[in-house]
Amino acid sequence: MRLNPSVTQKNFLSMLGILIVASGPYRVTLRSTGIDLMPIDDALKPGHYDIRPYSRKDTISITDEPCITRILSRTITGRDDIFRARIRERDGKCVITGVVNTEISWNDWTGFEAAHIFPVSSEEYFVQNGFSRYITNRIGPRDTGINSCQNGLLMLSNIHQKFDSFKFSINPDDGYKITCFDTDIFGIDGRTLDPICRDHNNEKGVRDELLRWQFRQAVLANMRGAGEPIFEMDFPPGSDVMGEILSGPEPAKRMEAELFSRLSGVSL
Template sequence: MGIYSRSEDRDAHIYASETLETLLGGLWIAKGITSANLYSMMDIFCSFSKTFELQLHGGSLIKRDDSQLQPGCYFVVTDGYVTVTDEVPLLRAILPKSPKPIKPFRNAIRQRDQGCVLSGRRALMKGSWTGFDAAHIFPLAYEGYWNDCGFSDLITAPPATKSDSAINSPQNGILLSASEHHFFAAYDVSINPDDNYKVVCFSPNTVPYGLAGRHLERKFLDDPLRPPDELLRWHFRQAVLVNMKGDGEPFFDIFSES
């Protein structure tokens, strides 16, 4: 199993002050990541004692607007102090292989989504789902954490089989193409429900798939059985912590032979 640093591909680096001595984090800037997005993501992996602004090193203060974020070194401007959260994300790849999705979960998601939620690519052959996976948003391997945190309370559509846990409700899943499923599980891509359900990419490996900056389709969002925003928000928070906090979490390539 190969282990790689997520920080190697970053083209934006964020520091605690103008001296650029204390690294807070950073990211690879995908299409659609705005200045306002950077501010909101900073609030996920940092805590501030007072209001703050960001400034491009050698440049001006960054407005909280929808302009495309530019590469460079950024630093915090504040009269208070900033600390990096000690919150640890729930990584998937380092766990034993998760159980396969149960059949009712898979079938319900296929029927609801009809194609890849991230890319919009449809399953064109009726009854054939080759290349599409029913993916859990909150991973099955962490069912104990799911129960401890009361995530079952978010579910309004229980699993078809009463004996199945609420973690197997179709509301905790989306249909994804196989490649998109790998990206989603590794937190290389996520959905920001607080920015009009925008698809946010954190890895240049996603570029050929044209996902960055897309928005989820209205038909999916209007479905009463779709995933609740709280679960999408949980996944997005994990993606920010994994990719942006400090040097980023290591990427475990479970398909590597070395």
Template sequence: MPDLPDTLFYRTPLSWAAERGNEHIVKLLLAQNGVDPNTPCDQGRTPLLWAVNSRQESIVKLLLGDTKVDPNTPDDLHNRTPLFWAVENGHLGIIKLLLHKKKVNPNIPEYYTPLHWAAEHDDEDVNLPDTARTGFQAWPTDVVKLLIERKDVDHNSFDGEGQTPLVDVVISNHKNVVEQLLEAGEADANWGDKNGQTSLHWSAGLGNEGIVRLFLRLQNIDPNPSDISGKAPLSCAAANGLEGVVKIFLETKDVNLCFADDNGRTPLEWARLRRHKNVVNLLQECKGVILRPRDGISLTLPLDTVRGLGPDMRMRVPKDSDQAKTGNYNILTLATITVTNDNPLKQTIYPHRGIRTAAFADYVYERDSECTFTGRPLTYKFKPRISFNAVHIYPLKYEEHWRAKGCNAWITSPPADLSVGMMNSVQNGMCLTPAAHILFDTFQVSINPVDNYAIVCFTPDAENMRF
């Protein structure tokens, strides 16, 4: 039987003939009706895979000419297709034969494609002895060129780490391959891996100056992307003390020098934290020193103005009740600031008592089972006023201001007795412990509605707030 495999390796006659390059036998076997050209051996390798790995170009051509041959069957050991093995072996003729066939899928295996391998390995990575160069006709850069010329190649497929071929080649610091991928125009330079790090993050953090310049010249590049910790590429470079990369960012338009991460650290603060003196000087002398108070707004003052301040003051403006000194400030923030003529509403401790607020308090206690800030459970259910306060979010003392601003329109659950006013709707209330109430009324703790109603504390937390 012409298709009977042996008992040792479970390989068919076609498999052996394909590996050894015997064209005559391969043609005879393919002409037989009972021969399955896709029968794998015990390692899951088909005759085509054996021919590819043995660099038998003429046999590969014969097999691809048979319509019954599946050119995408991977092996069992490495899960690699014939195209993948041809790319890794660098055999230019076989790669061209496979890519010429429309049936060949260039994007498998899905999580590490041939383009990933070729992009990740530079010409210098290939260090074969002279005796092994037979059949090795293509360097990785040549292979990348062949792959990206095929229109159905996915330039943005990602591996198990969420990294695209472009990210891989940046990590490997292969500038020539980066140029190839960018010139093709399909690679997404703003793609972030599973940690949110883009190609610019990686190149900046690794100090690949030439690649950083390539990315910052792109029209569609985001120079200030943030990873899962909120860190921007400039902060990566500053944290690693990469003076050359920092200089490139300082020369680039639209780079946010004051971009703060989720811990509130700017590039300058990262450089100071890691004691990179030259980077600190660069960032200070470029546009001033970044002063960041605890409420999240960054102030930038000219270097000459700040030199007289102590070292600690250069990095942080303390939160206190004193007004800022008269002068010119650049206020830098990720949020939008609207300047109005409204007078600030100064808060004071305000006891919420009286006939009008009695029903309001009852509704708040009925709705809430704990302190909004601390999570302390509501005790003394029948007399909750002993240990808890029903607090107006918008101060009751500013009722006229509430009405003038048309805030009544926001209330969708009005109080049962409309005569007490819309401000006494349970929507404008929350349950707090007396200590938390004092902190709220004196602006030492607040709620940020933009950040999923996160609790923000501007003072040392002695109440165990649940942030």
């Protein structure tokens, strides 16, 4: 994780709350000053931080909660077409950068993509862990809600790739602030998710519970150990896609994610 301006003492402590498993309260201290962090909005200072329990009887460890293997989500089925259309209709802009699509009247969406918050490759996990209950506009008993517009955001193509790689996330519990976990080359760190997509009184509005899950996954992916591997996403025509996947990091997990992503929405 890279330290960007959006990271405050308060949200750093909240991130540690995701990573740390503790049997009792603990303190986080900047080693160079000996000063404990407080849940305030002051910027986090660079340096080494020590995490210690207040009581010697208590223990601290890093969570072993798994982080899902995520690949770039693409619209490849009929259900995805509906998802994309509803996201475009609701947002009309990249809700991360604020860039408006000025060519809507020509139905030209070049450079804009509908991104799933919860990826279609993890639809089974989505259902088994009860996330589908947060989708209130499902159509029929067989609709899991994974392709609901409540599970999507419109983004510029390059921003979408960063999102699917967990390079940034949106924290609904911190004013929908965007936090970059990598170098902020697109200038989005500290921005706020556009309100157009998050009207809680609108059946089309994105759901906080799904944003909260994605933020948790991003913390696990970027702040634990060396972080999760970065997958190659750019496969020009004629590329040996299978060969590149098999020679890349965690090929078995990626192949499984690719398979489930392609099978999502296929009726038997």
